[in-house]
Amino acid sequence: MSLAAHGHCLRGIVGRELLRFVHQRSRFVAALVRPLVWLFVFAAGFRMALGVAMTEPYQTYILYEVYIVPGLVGMIQLFNGMQSSLSMVYDREMGSMRVLLVSPFPRWYLLLCKLLAGTLVSILQVYVFLAIAYLYGVQAPAMGYVLMLPALIVTGFLVGALGMLLSSLVRQLENFAGIMNFVIFPMFFLSSALYPLWRLREGSELVHWIAVLNPFTHAVEMIRFAMYVRFNVEATLIVLATTMVLLALAILAYNPAKGMMARKGGPGGGD
Structure with missing residues (x-):
């Protein structure tokens, strides 16, 4: 397959996810x-628990919001990664996953495109949230919003690969919804x-x-450091290694000859 064909496939999968x-x-x-x-309610309650009066300088009672914003960014990506995997279970039940996976493109490439599409959607959500937080007064250095982009991409792949692996283990949509909350x-x-x-x-x-x-801890730390123009080497290496392992397991699980799809009768979910 040519490079142009692979690009067309990528645009199709990403475009479908964005339209959805x-x-x-x-x-x-x-x-x-x-x-x-x-951000608005829990952090306010935390300030009250600390006994920090609203009459204190603004910088004093905004400190906790500054700390948890990267954690909430991770929350957005975590929920979106599971939501994207939920759509994979739905597509498998409806049969559209079978159509995708029997295309002439390598299965690993199709799954990577699917992960990238979900990651791009989560990044869009993240930056809208950051814009609202900025207006609220939680502001990071301008360069931090740029430097955190690679961290967001890696985190998106981490949670997306985890969700994809879980989706290969679940046959019915209702069961996956419960597993999502459990994870x-x-x-x-x-x-x-x-x-x-x-x-x-x-x-x-x-x-x-x-x-x-918990690998999610290191993903949050990687985002937190990047947002404030710093680089956490240890967290980055842990997240990259975990992502590679989860991605390899997810691709193997969707292999019709070796993975969970083989034991479930293929990507369509039939016996």
């Missing part, structure tokens, strides 16, 4: 409402998205070590 996102306006609203509620909430709350690791360690040594072993 545009037509599902409730999905876009939900993606923004969730982190905004945490999303532990990954988010047992991470440094809302509290720094040292604070978690003060509360529970066990929770601290679970957060350290």
Whole structure:
């Protein structure tokens, strides 16, 4: 297959995902409402719990919002990655996944295109959220919004590959919705998205070590450092390595000869 044909395939898959996102306006609203509620309500409650009066200097009570915004960015990507994988289960039940995977393009390339499409959608959501947070007063250095883009791409692939792997293990749409909640909430709350690791360690040594072993923690730290024009080498290497492993497992799982699709009767979900 020529390079132009591969490019046409990529445009088709990405365009389909973007059109689906545009037509599902409730999905876009939900993606923004969730982190905004945490930013406006949870952070305000946290300030009250700290006993920080609203009469204090603005910089004093905005510190927690500055800290959790990268964590909420990770939340957007985490939920979107699972949502994109949910659409894969739906496509498999409807049969459109079979049409995609029997095309002459390599299966790994098709899955990568699907991951890239979901990642681009999540990045669009992230920057809209960051624009609202900026108007609210949570502002990072201008260069930080540029430098965090590679971190967002890697994180999008991380959560997307995880969701894709899970989608290969589930046959019915209803079952995947339950698994999503079982995965999303532990990954988010047992991470440094809302509290720094040292604070978690003060509360529970066990929770601290679970957060350290959670790859989402390192994805959030990678985004957080990049947003404030710094580079976390350790977090980046961990996220890249985890992404490669999950991606390899997802591609293997969708291999009709070796993976879960072989044991489920192919991408259409039949026996």
